[in-house]
Amino acid sequence: MDAEAQDSFREFVEHRSSALLKTAVLLSGGDRHAAEDLLQNALIKAAGRWRRIEEPEAYVRQVLYRQQISRWRLKWRRRELTVAEPPDTGAGRDGAADADLRLLMRGALARLTARQRTVLVLRYFEDLPEGDVARILGCSVGTVRSTTHRSLARLRALAPELAVLGPPDAAEVPSRDYSPVEVRP
Incomplete structure (x- = not known):
């Protein structure tokens, strides 16, 4: 990769990596470490083809999706996180x-x-x-x-x-009556 392409790639990573990481975190089920690995691998693949990529963000997102698909197609089971006590859901919300x-x-x-x-x-x-x-x-x-x-x-x-x-309950949404009505002149 020449100097111009390196600068272009660095600029892309600086400006778009946080948004791409958010997607990767969601795809990986909240596991930030797995998301960082997912994004890093996608960026490595993009760096190798940087000169030929027309839409870098679309390309990187596509690589993220495909890598995640490959991960869940593997036979490995995800390790379950066990905790001594269930997390506190917090009855009183104070801005959080x-x-x-x-x-x-x-x-x-x-x-x-x-x-x-x-x-x-x-x-x-x-x-x-x-x-x-x-x-x-x-x-x-x-x-x-x-x-x-x-x-x-x-x-x-x-x-x-x-x-x-979610959407409001059916009881809260006014119903519309579409039954036939007799019209008299």
Whole structure:
């Protein structure tokens, strides 16, 4: 890599690595060390092809997704973290509600399978349409839809506290009556 390409690559890493790391953390289920490894490997692959890459961020994100897919296709099981006492959810929130919510979400995401987590990250964090997610994961749109549905159901079961973020209850939404009406002249 020549000096100009090195400068361009360094600038890209300086400006985009924090956003890319956030995606990697979500893909890895909140494991920051695994996310850093994931991002580092993606950047190494990008550095080797830097001159030929037209859209660097899209390329690096694609490498992140594909590496994560390769990781969850492996037969290895993720080591489970055991603790002596369950974490305190904090009854009284004093401005740290966002941090509590992030921790709750991270914990719930970490308990999903890697495939479920990957689909949710691509659909809702990366805001990709179902067709793009299906293309990235190498599956059908129907598989993406069913995996999304099952993943959200599992997420709701794992962390019912997240229900405050969802759509309002059906009882709160006014219903519309579309039954036929007799019209008289």
